[in-house]
Amino acid sequence: MNVLLREIKKRADGRTEYVDTEISTDTFDIGASADSTVQLLGAGVLPRHAQLRCDGANVVVTAIGRARIVVDGAPVRRRALPVGGEFAIGGHRFAIREAPAGFDALLELARDETVDASAYEAAFRTDLADTWLSKRRAAWLLLAFVVVATFAAPLALRQSGAKIAHHWYVPDDVQWTSGPLAPAHALAVGDKCVSCHTDLFTRVPSKACTTCHDRVGEHVPVHEGAAPASRATDRCGACHREHDEPSSLVVRADSLCIGCHATEQPRGATNGAQLAKVHAASGFTAATHPPFNAHLLVALQRTSGTGFAFDWGFTVAPVASAREASNLKFPHAVHLDPEKVRSNATSKPLGCADCHTLSADQLHFEPITMERHCRSCHDLQFDETDPGRQLPHGQPLEAVLAIEGHYLKKFGDPQGYREDRERRRIPDHEVVEERCTASAWECAERKTTDEALNQFTKRGCVTCHVVDDNGNRDIYSRFQVVPIRLVANYFPEARFPHADHATLKEKTGDAACLSCHKADRSKESADLLVPDVDNCAECHGDRTVADRVAVGCIDCHSYHPNAELLKARTERASL
Amino acid sequence: MIHENLLRYRRARYLWWGLALIAISVAIYAVPPASGARNGGTWQGYTLGTIGALLIVWLAWLGVRKRRYASGAGAVQGWASAHVYLGTALVVTATLHAAFQVGWNVHTLAYALMCGVIVSGFYGVYVYLNHPRVMSQNRAGSSREALFGELFDLDAEGRKLSERCDPEVRVAVETSIARTALGGGVLAQLLGSDGSKFVRGESASSGAISNRDQQPVIDYVADRLPRANKRGEAATLDALLGVLTRRQSVLRRLRTDIRLSAALKVWLYVHVPLSVALLGALVVHVVVTFLYW
Numbered sequence: 001m002n003v004l005l006r007e008i009k010k011r012a013d014g015r016t017e018y019v020d021t022e023i024s025t026d027t028f029d030i031g032a033s034a035d036s037t038v039q040l041l042g043a044g045v046l047p048r049h050a051q052l053r054c055d056g057a058n059v060v061v062t063a064i065g066r067a068r069i070v071v072d073g074a075p076v077r078r079r080a081l082p083v084g085g086e087f088a089i090g091g092h093r094f095a096i097r098e099a100p101a102g103f104d105a106l107l108e109l110a111r112d113e114t115v116d117a118s119a120y121e122a123a124f125r126t127d128l129a130d131t132w133l134s135k136r137r138a139a140w141l142l143l144a145f146v147v148v149a150t151f152a153a154p155l156a157l158r159q160s161g162a163k164i165a166h167h168w169y170v171p172d173d174v175q176w177t178s179g180p181l182a183p184a185h186a187l188a189v190g191d192k193c194v195s196c197h198t199d200l201f202t203r204v205p206s207k208a209c210t211t212c213h214d215r216v217g218e219h220v221p222v223h224e225g226a227a228p229a230s231r232a233t234d235r236c237g238a239c240h241r242e243h244d245e246p247s248s249l250v251v252r253a254d255s256l257c258i259g260c261h262a263t264e265q266p267r268g269a270t271n272g273a274q275l276a277k278v279h280a281a282s283g284f285t286a287a288t289h290p291p292f293n294a295h296l297l298v299a300l301q302r303t304s305g306t307g308f309a310f311d312w313g314f315t316v317a318p319v320a321s322a323r324e325a326s327n328l329k330f331p332h333a334v335h336l337d338p339e340k341v342r343s344n345a346t347s348k349p350l351g352c353a354d355c356h357t358l359s360a361d362q363l364h365f366e367p368i369t370m371e372r373h374c375r376s377c378h379d380l381q382f383d384e385t386d387p388g389r390q391l392p393h394g395q396p397l398e399a400v401l402a403i404e405g406h407y408l409k410k411f412g413d414p415q416g417y418r419e420d421r422e423r424r425r426i427p428d429h430e431v432v433e434e435r436c437t438a439s440a441w442e443c444a445e446r447k448t449t450d451e452a453l454n455q456f457t458k459r460g461c462v463t464c465h466v467v468d469d470n471g472n473r474d475i476y477s478r479f480q481v482v483p484i485r486l487v488a489n490y491f492p493e494a495r496f497p498h499a500d501h502a503t504l505k506e507k508t509g510d511a512a513c514l515s516c517h518k519a520d521r522s523k524e525s526a527d528l529l530v531p532d533v534d535n536c537a538e539c540h541g542d543r544t545v546a547d548r549v550a551v552g553c554i555d556c557h558s559y560h561p562n563a564e565l566l567k568a569r570t571e572r573a574s575l
Numbered sequence: 576m577i578h579e580n581l582l583r584y585r586r587a588r589y590l591w592w593g594l595a596l597i598a599i600s601v602a603i604y605a606v607p608p609a610s611g612a613r614n615g616g617t618w619q620g621y622t623l624g625t626i627g628a629l630l631i632v633w634l635a636w637l638g639v640r641k642r643r644y645a646s647g648a649g650a651v652q653g654w655a656s657a658h659v660y661l662g663t664a665l666v667v668t669a670t671l672h673a674a675f676q677v678g679w680n681v682h683t684l685a686y687a688l689m690c691g692v693i694v695s696g697f698y699g700v701y702v703y704l705n706h707p708r709v710m711s712q713n714r715a716g717s718s719r720e721a722l723f724g725e726l727f728d729l730d731a732e733g734r735k736l737s738e739r740c741d742p743e744v745r746v747a748v749e750t751s752i753a754r755t756a757l758g759g760g761v762l763a764q765l766l767g768s769d770g771s772k773f774v775r776g777e778s779a780s781s782g783a784i785s786n787r788d789q790q791p792v793i794d795y796v797a798d799r800l801p802r803a804n805k806r807g808e809a810a811t812l813d814a815l816l817g818v819l820t821r822r823q824s825v826l827r828r829l830r831t832d833i834r835l836s837a838a839l840k841v842w843l844y845v846h847v848p849l850s851v852a853l854l855g856a857l858v859v860h861v862v863v864t865f866l867y868w
Contacts, residue, residue, distance in 0.1 A: 039753060120727040121720065126758040126833045128840050133761055138848035146688075146855040150681045151863070168679070175680050176863045179614065197867040204868075244612040245676050253609035 001054050001104045003028060005038065006097070008110045022103075028052040030089060031064075032123040039123070042115040044068060044090035047125050054104040058082055059096050091115065150175060158194060166191035179243035188212065196242070209236040217561040239559065250554070254542060257553040258282050284542040284551055286534040292319040294490045294530055299327060299482065308468065308480045323526045327466045327482045332519035332529070344376050352513045362499035364489055370394070374464070382406075382451055382460065391455070396481050399455065404448040411440035411447070449475050456481075490530050492567065494556045504539070580704055584656035593660035597667045600626070604671040613674040615682070615864075623672035627665060631689070631857055634662050635850050659700055662693055681863055685856035692853055695846040706839045713831045722829050729822045736815045740808065743776025744799055748815065750774040751792040754783055757826065758833045765841060767834035789823040 007019040023037060030038045033047040040049070049067045053060050058080040063069045070088040071079050081087065086095045091112025099106045125131060153171035157164065166174050173193045181189065189195045196208045210216070239251050258281070265278040279290035293316045302309040317323075335341045338349035355373045357366040370378075370393055380391040382403060389406055391399040436443035454460060456467045456479040466482040504512040514520055517529040541548030582590075600623055608617040615624055637658045641651050669689055677683045714722065730752045737748035751773035758764050772783035773792045786792050796816055803809040 121723045124757040125760070126719075126764070126829075126836075128761065128764060128837050128844065130758075131761045131764070133841075133844050135844055135847040138844065139851035142848050142852035143855045146684070146852050147859065150684060150856065151859045155866075173867070175684075176867055177678065177680050178616070178682060178864070179676060179678060193867065200866050202868060241610065241612070241616075244610075244614060244616075245674075246612065248610075248612060251610040255609055 042090035407444035593664035764837040
């Protein structure tokens, strides 16, 4: 558009001077900045103040931003002015006049002469506050973004139950996580926070855990009587913590156990006073942990029936005073004495590991059996002249019948017997063979009785077994061997990793075993070779100090009953 | 009174406060946690978090305090000194609260915003300590208003002198004054860039060309000086050159002043909005912690 700008200037001599400027521009703007079409100065003029355009005969003036344009004494934002119209910006007055030919408009400008140098700064944008920058606007925008993106949107998505797959750009509640999930949980639950966080402002309920973990044993079995409902550990989350780094899932703090167990707790068992309580424990020192109680077997002879049958029960007794009742005769000291016992195969002294083999669980030992552990030395031969002949083990009646059969054959076939006798004579070994001149049957029966008496009362079975002699004349039913059962696990309520203790300080091998189990001084099998808590406390403590290895409650005890403990509870319940 | 700067306020009293806060935070962090894992969810974590949150609110309160001129709660300079030292110590408290763990979550967002606020604050401390001195040297004892007044007078003088010159010089001088750029947008202020232009009188149709640092127009007028042929024209051009070079000097000072002033203020456009966003993120962080307890 073409505009003729006519400036009215008062000259020093009082006359008025008109200065015309032809302006041909697309955008006609008025402001304090030097690049404005018309530059005005003064306190009330912004760098970019107003824009002008022609609309037919009218001139439309529009304020920019917070600029102020005055028409007829009132501020306007935008006004179409006809010829003769006037407006003011700052102290500067504009008037629209009849446009001469070739022009769209004639603008008359009377500048405010009072503007001085002090207003000159307003012609320029010299402060950041004059730019688009705004602390307030940026603050509100950022605040709104933070609150909407990290709180309102996730909350709305969660409450709506909308199933939107998680991506990094989806503003869901995954961003509320305080740390990664344990890998298995991440796999199973992943981004679905609501699977565990079922209610807002509520800790994760145990129900959320047991939905999947439905086979976790109760700490206190329900059938043993209800535990107090207010226990802190009733909630899975009390001990199991997610989102920790590094991920551990199990809080190992002793305080969680000691919270209840610092005082004696009822076990809820229905029988046996010694089982009804869980002793108080507040740490792992000889002073704060109760002495160990061993879980022992007892053979109970049935009073009814044949009179020689046993039921196996269990008893709990303090380690310090407990005696084993396995019915086995076995002096550990003799077997560990190189002067008395050496291996048949290697002639080396016996060691612990010759009989005790760690089981696959690294906690306990393989069962001791006659066949595997005793027989290589303690064979079952009964006739020196026939060393290949062995008694059957574990069947007393069969053993007597085997002896009888052997001698019947021997005496019933004198020819064979003599030849055999000559052939097997051992040099320098005088065998006083009792000559029997009676019938072969009688000789065999007499020999059978003698040998059975020998086996059951002098040497043979009786060496290791407790033999019951009822004095019956009938040799077949006179002797009964009391059965042997060895305890497989003295502490079903605790775990002790034997494998980890195979090396103790500077001790290894048998020395390590003997430092806790005084087997080399045990003369009878009734000795319980299990150490008490003070023995453990020599190396362990409940906190990290220089001369102790720290152990927590759950290093030995488990909160959820394991298979061993469940078995022990069943056995105890059957007492 | 000898001028004390922000950091040396009352013999750096708040430096010791900051160090004490760091020591307390480290001591709390050093207590072994019962569960074995250190994080914001232990009692140590909650304690450090509470200290940090209260501190953030107090630090943000400086924005309110500095506007309350009637307050009796200590000098603003003391507040600012404490603001700097305790704000710096907050890095330690918050990092230990988080136990050095970060992730893509709202908690780390709050931490990152806090770090942004503190880093921008470090820049702020630097410019507050350094720039006022440099600016006052640049203005050589004058003020910005005085410099603008001088520029205004020089502009008027230049225009008046140019009226006595031939039209080409007049156009050049008039346009160089009209198209003098000072300040401007954010970048122009921060970088002190000069977008001034002028129109060479004899080639007005080709439009405005760069007049960076006013040197082109000075060269243009100086170039005319040897060719002056009218009586008195050389003297006028000489006087005009004097005005233009004085103008150049004033504009340089103003441009430097605007640049330094922008640098002195620009960090607040980061510091303040980030602080407000941090307050929001802090509230979300705390609420969310208990929302998914």
